[in-house]
Amino acid sequence: MSLNFQLLIATEESHFLLRLFKCSILTLDSIKDCIAQSFADIFCGKSNIDFFDQRHDGVLPCALQDIIETVGDQCQQQNKDCFSQTKDCNDKRDLRAVFNVLDTMLKDSLERLKTMREGISWAHIGLCGRTFEGSYTQHVAIIRALCLEGKLGASLWLRKKMIWNVVIPDVLTHNYFLNGLCKTGELKKANWLVSEMLYCGPSPNCATYNTLMKGYCLINNVDRALNVFSAMVNSGVMPNRVSCNILVHALCKKGLLEDARKLLKEILDENCDEGRSNLITSTILMDGHFKNGDTMQALAFWDEMLQRGTQMDVISYNVIIYGFCSSRDVTVSYRYLSEMFKSGLIPDVFTYNTLISALCKEGRIDGACYIYSVMSRMGVAPDHISYKMLIQGLCIQGHVIEANEFHVSMLENLIVPEPLIWNSIIDGYGRSGDIQNALSIRDQMVAFGVLPNVDTNFKT
DNA sequence: GTAGGGTTAG
Numbered sequence: 001m002s003l004n005f006q007l008l009i010a011t012e013e014s015h016f017l018l019r020l021f022k023c024s025i026l027t028l029d030s031i032k033d034c035i036a037q038s039f040a041d042i043f044c045g046k047s048n049i050d051f052f053d054q055r056h057d058g059v060l061p062c063a064l065q066d067i068i069e070t071v072g073d074q075c076q077q078q079n080k081d082c083f084s085q086t087k088d089c090n091d092k093r094d095l096r097a098v099f100n101v102l103d104t105m106l107k108d109s110l111e112r113l114k115t116m117r118e119g120i121s122w123a124h125i126g127l128c129g130r131t132f133e134g135s136y137t138q139h140v141a142i143i144r145a146l147c148l149e150g151k152l153g154a155s156l157w158l159r160k161k162m163i164w165n166v167v168i169p170d171v172l173t174h175n176y177f178l179n180g181l182c183k184t185g186e187l188k189k190a191n192w193l194v195s196e197m198l199y200c201g202p203s204p205n206c207a208t209y210n211t212l213m214k215g216y217c218l219i220n221n222v223d224r225a226l227n228v229f230s231a232m233v234n235s236g237v238m239p240n241r242v243s244c245n246i247l248v249h250a251l252c253k254k255g256l257l258e259d260a261r262k263l264l265k266e267i268l269d270e271n272c273d274e275g276r277s278n279l280i281t282s283t284i285l286m287d288g289h290f291k292n293g294d295t296m297q298a299l300a301f302w303d304e305m306l307q308r309g310t311q312m313d314v315i316s317y318n319v320i321i322y323g324f325c326s327s328r329d330v331t332v333s334y335r336y337l338s339e340m341f342k343s344g345l346i347p348d349v350f351t352y353n354t355l356i357s358a359l360c361k362e363g364r365i366d367g368a369c370y371i372y373s374v375m376s377r378m379g380v381a382p383d384h385i386s387y388k389m390l391i392q393g394l395c396i397q398g399h400v401i402e403a404n405e406f407h408v409s410m411l412e413n414l415i416v417p418e419p420l421i422w423n424s425i426i427d428g429y430g431r432s433g434d435i436q437n438a439l440s441i442r443d444q445m446v447a448f449g450v451l452p453n454v455d456t457n458f459k460t
Numbered sequence: 461g462t463a464g465g466g467t468t469a470g
Contacts, residue, residue, distance in 0.1 A: 144462065175463040210464040245465040283466045318467040325468095353468040385469050392469090420470090 044295075121185050140173050147176040171202040175211055182215025187224075192216050198235075206232070210242050217250040225250055231298060238269055245280055252288030257297075260288065279305070283316045290323030298323055312343065317352045325358035328439035330367075333358065347378070368393055369402075384415050389418075392424050400428030404441075416448055423455045430457075 093148060106368055114182055139162055146155035155177060174197055181190040197204050209232035216225035232239060244267050251260035264281065282301050289298035301319055305312065309329055317340045324332040333355060340347055352375040359368040370392055375382060387410045394403035407425055422445040429438035445452060 140462090147463095172463060179463060207464045214464065236464065240464090262461090280466050285466095285468045287466070315467050315468095322467065348467090350468045355468095357469065385467095388469060 018382060033092045059449070077427060090304075095140070102439075113289050136167055139167075140169055143169060144172055144176045147180040152177070152180045152184065152186070155180065156189075168201060171197075171205050172207065173204060175207050178208060178215075179209045182211055182218065184214075185219055186291060187215050187219060187221075204232075204235070204237065206237055206240050206243065209237060209239075210246060213243065213246050217246060217253075222247075222250045222254060222284060241278055241281070243267070245278075248281060249284045252284055253293075255288075255292055257285070257288050257292060259296075260285065279310055279313060279316060282310070283319055284315070286323070290319065290326065293327075294325065296326055312345070314340075314348055314351070317345060318348070319353060322354045325354050328358075328362070330355065330358050330362070330364075347375075347380070349375070349380055349383055349386065352380060353383070353389070356386055356389050360389050363397070365390075365393045365397055365399070381413070384418070387415065388421055389427070391421050395424040395428040398432065400425065400432055400434075403428055403436075416450065417452050419445075419450055419456065423453070426456060 025122060076192060082172040107404050109417075110224055124452060125279055143158050146152070146158070159177065162169055174193065176351060178190055178193055181187070181193065186334045190212055194204055194208060197208065213225040216222070216228060225247060229239065229243065232243070244264055248260045248264055251257070251263065264285075282305050286298045289295075289301065298320075302316075305316070317365045321333045321340075322338050324330070324336070337347065337351065337355070340351070352371055355371045356368045359365070359371065372386065372390060375386070387406055391403045391410075394400070394406070407417065407421065410421075422441065426438050426441050426445075428436070442452065442456060445456070
């Protein structure tokens with residue numbers, strides 16, 4: 001039997017000519033398979049995105065791809081569902097049934113095509129010389145969503161299109177751009193964006209400067225962060241408590257505690273009217289002193305907060321618990337843990353991991369396992385850090401069977417272990433002479449898609 | 461609830 005199929009699909013403004021078949025087809029099964037594959041390629045695959053990539057010669061491929069993906073995710077999922085449902089059609093001999101399947105697919109695909117066209121033409125603003133479509137609110141919403149997803153190329157491209165159409169996104173939207181750029185370490189672009197804001201608007205606000213300062217701190221460039229701070233003050237924007245905290249934290253991380261205190265004093269004396277009663281600033285300074293090995297000074301901050309009647313939170317307790325754990329005084333940490341419960345605060349995964357870490361380092365693996373059981377009873381889910389410390393701690397002490405129980409629990413909780421964890425178990429079995437299990441775990445590692453590395457071996 | 465601040469391993 002020879003069939004020539006040509007389907008013409010009409011949309012509101014344009015026609016898509018889809019050549020599905022121009023070949024000899026022998027059975028209805030192959031008709032179904034071919035049609036399903038063709039539709040899957042056209043509507044579920046990347047063919048639409050490739051089309052634009054080729055036409056515009058890579059000028060905006062990533063930007064467009066991101067926009068299309070963002071706009072089209074939902075309808076793509078609907079279409080996939082349609083195909084999965086058609087799999088159950090087994091009436092191979094019934095020509096009518098095959099065409100019913102075709103009808104369903106075509107109807108659904110036309111709907112999808114319509115949605116996709118709307119999405120693409122929306123994303124295509126300005127590219128084909130069209131007028132500026134869509135409302136300001138819509139554009140701003142999609143820009144913010146793209147920024148939060150880290151699709152900055154696409155969002156900056158939309159910003160450019162908006163500006164071409166003399167519509168300037170507001171300062172909040174610009175802060176979203178800036179935040180995205182800073183989080184991905186693109187400080188040059190971030191700096192450029194702030195210059196653009198100063199030059200053409202909207203005027204940067206306190207959050208704009210704070211975001212840029214934080215960006216520089218993230219790449220460990222505190223000097224530039226301090227320059228941004230000066231620029232903010234010089235341009236007449238008042239720093240707030242967040243500005244203080246960003247800089248104080250960055251200076252503490254560098255061990256410049258005295259500089260941090262001086263800066264804080266200057267800022268607070270000049271600008272802030274909140275006094276010194278800020279939990280976050282005190283927590284940062286307390287943490288800085290603990291990490292500098294100055295327990296006395298750290299405790300002075302804690303006591304000062306108590307005297308002021310500051311309501312502590314989970315993070316401030318985590319910092320003091322970590323402080324005593326790192327000075328090898330887990331007993332004192334337990335005291336603060338108990339105080340935490342008494343004051344109605346619920347310890348989180350940070351609290352428990354801090355204790356597990358300290359106990360493992362001291363070789364008190366039973367205590368670490370006990371903390372694990374407490375966190376489980378309290379409904380706090382262990383994360384990859386909890387498992388990593390317990391598994392490594394148990395393997396070091398030769399308890400590979402118990403370590404593997406945690407490993408299994410990790411997999412059951414859908415946490416894929418990193419190579420180091422697999423290697424610890426493999427090595428643990430090797431050291432205990434259990435070659436069969438060592439090899440079995442290595443096979444499992446590969447099956448989970450984790451590539452063995454140079455440390456994936458074992459000594460017997 | 462449109463942006464921006466503090467804690468765990470290595």
